[in-house]
Amino acid sequence: MSTTVPAAAGEVTDDLAVIHHGRPRLSDRARHERRLGWLLAGPAFIVMVAVTGYPILNAVWLSLFDYRLTNPDGREFVGLGNYGMILSDGLFWRQFGVTSAITVVTVAVEFVIGFALAMVMHRALVLRRSLRTAILVPYGIVTVVSAYAWQYAFTPAYGFVNPMLNLDDYNWFGSTVPSVAVICLSEIWKTTPFLSLLLLAGLAQIPEDYLEAAKVDGATAWQRFRRVIMPNMKAAIMVALLFRTLDAFRIFDNVFVMTQGAQGTETLSFLAYRQTISRVQIGLGSAVSVILAVLVVLIAVMFVKGFKTNLSQQRG
């Protein structure tokens, strides 16, 4: 996770210098670091391109066809027809809405809780290791297993939630909002530890001197948090939020286990699954997947631009 090292004060100006002068004049150290970086990451990079490049290009190619797996002879080139159909279908936009809502809610709640947990883990004086282990337990559980556990908990007939809340036989999975709420809850419980771990890495990088200096200058705890901790964790926060947002946007397993997409809880990944796997409409399914991938890239670009952080310029 070397990319999560937070920005040190002067480096933003370095960035600007690079942009303004066109070709950067690299110092020996920078050149050496760059070479070492390529040597270390190169093989993995090549393998990744080989393994992911072909399927991606193949999916883009297939998305231009009307192609049902059970009727290979009927395969017909339709150009961008699949994309046009998907983007003009109400179902796509509805599921885009559901996916976005789940993403925004879960990431926002996870960020707040995750930050608090990271602070606790960072500041804890006693039982530090036990505390970290305990916080990380949910993340170690397979999503399908945790999804079943949450589903059982909220099932009216044998779950413990309804008796606990005196809800009698209220059916949590009987309509959209409560279903999505349980899905979000399960998602938050499961992945907050991941977020807090990334944030903890960021917290650990802030030199104590900064906080001491701020204290000496009379900064309150809130001011230290707002003015010292947050700015110095910008890169870590961005990475944490970016990873979680991309994951949340591709949510599938919790929905698949808990509602099978019923009650309007289908997400975009579910749409791709249904077209490709259930309906074996390879062309249409590929087009949904490509749209999903483009949206994921857009989210990543928005984050990087929005945070104005250039991760490639981070140095340890």
Add this chain to the structure above:
Amino acid sequence: MDHKRASGSGAVRPRRSGRRVGAAATAVLTAATLAGCGGDSAARTGTPTLTWYINNAFDAAIGQRCSEEAEAYDIRTEQLPNNAAGQREQILRRLAANDTSMDILSLDPPYMPELAEAGFLRAYTQEEAAEFSEGVLDGPLEQSLYEDTMYSAPFYANVQLLWYKEAVAEEAGLDMTQPVTWDQLIDAAERTGTTVAVQGQRNESLMVWVNALVQSAGGTILDPASEGAEADAVAATIDGEAGVAAAEIMRRIADSPAAPAAMSTAAEENSRAAFQEDDGGFMVNWPYVWNAFASAQETGALPAGFQDGVAWTTYPRVDADTPAAVPIGGAGISIGAFTRYPDLAVDAVRCLRSLESQKEHMLTGGEPATNSAAFEDPEIREAFPMWEAIRAGLEDAAPRPISAYYGDVTGAIQQTYHPPTDLDPTTTPKEAADLIEGVLSNEQLL
């Protein structure tokens, strides 16, 4: 959801010798994997091994017996996923990849036409079809044919019955010796403060219910003439009076106090649980529930004597004067088009679906036989006291639409006829028909 991207790649080996070891290990692993996947067992042992993909774990014993009886081949069984949709997905994808290990398949009948149309199944010859049709009841036979050709040899079948608590029926004043209608049932349940347990979950069991209601009302979901039609020529006919009647009954139960809790997420087992409650009165379900009651009594989950108070009759009617179209399920045994041993597979099917095997499946797996002769066996009659109702149901059964695009049809029905509380009899049938046709002509997403 994992976070594999977050961890760095640790695969880079700096030293040459390490790399060589890695390459050798990869080669060995690859060779072993390939041998495991495509290895021809005949080449190794001399006896070909046929793989039978089963959808009921109890069939492994039948496979074992037939394997021991046969000299020319061995049979090994592979268990398919539990639910019908999962079975279809696995079989379809394997066959689409020309998997030669798909020798013999237990297949849920509605999914057979799709595979047959795609050329993924070996059609039984006329002689074989005649042999495998002998003594088979009408319902199971009908669903084993596609365009008059047999692609699935009838193995076991299943019919839903109406289960009721005798005390409740008596209190409500229902004469259960005569066929009852859905409206009578709902009225009776409302009068007695009990429930009518149905399968309202959005999965294949909802389709089973909708199809039964539509056909009982004298309609069909698809135009029967669409059986072999191209995707964009398939005509949906659910937007007629029968589709309206189906939506009305479903909506009526959903809005009634007779609706069990969580009806819109209830599958068969949830229905059974609802029926077992004190306020359970009536339930439509498969015959497996009978043995399930007995087991629950043995473990103490149900009070002793519960089973004695339960009775059964034929599936409820929509219209008092028209016999109900009884929901039918089950499985046929098909032969994959890419098997290397089609003749041996046919021979194996003879044993796997023999009368003896059908009875064995009925007694262990709990699902009724397709051959009428099985119901003559005293052992079967004892284990299935409702055998007459089952046999009659298998004669009057109404299979789900026979279409190569069944997967899309059931998907569209499940999307529009769910949840039951939101159905609008004036618009739902039309929405369903439009969605079926829109999806099949590739103008709409599902």
